[in-house]
């Protein structure tokens with residue numbers, strides 16, 4: 001798939017087939033994440049990945065808009081490490097770039113994903129942090145699975161939001 005095709009094909013999918021996504025595919029998504037740009041190449045992130053039903057269930061209790069994790073095959077938590085970027089405060093943006101790379105790589109592979117935002121919303125960020133057992137900052141929980149729905153495209157090009165100077 002060409003890059004622009006993957007960008008057009010990507011949707012947030014909230015219903016998945018009861019089919020396991022192999023770990024090797026998840027590792028490709030993590031490779032895509034870690035190929036994202038980061039300020040001064042500080043790579044201020046870490047990733048917590050699970051396919052354990054019990055943990056997925058607890059994540060849905062910690063995050064109020066993540067029920068799709070109940071049918072997802074995996075969750076990938078993109079967590080920020082501000083300690084790796086002491087002179088700057090771009091870690092949230094770096095994590096968002098990594099998250100978007102996961103979504104696009106997944107679309108390219110025919111997988112469905114849903115981005116569930118954490119930081120800076122509270123108490124979900126602290127609650128997700130507790131479930132994951134990390135001190136890094138959860139920025140996004142990404143559900144990954146084999147899609148069982150094909151939502152309509154929501155994004156569109158809006159020239160009124162563009163100024164050419």
Ligand SMILES: Cc1cc2nc3c(=O)[nH]c(=O)nc-3n(C[C@H](O)[C@H](O)[C@H](O)COP(=O)(O)O)c2cc1C
Nearest residue numbers: 010011012013065066114115116117151153154155
């Ligand atoms: C920062 C961020 C946080 C989001 N949080 C949630 C969430 O908690 N739960 C959810 O179901 N979708 C969440 N979404 C997905 C958006 O609702 C979705 O991207 C938007 O409706 C556009 O749909 P599309 O991605 O299919 O084009 C989030 C998206 C972003 C970028």
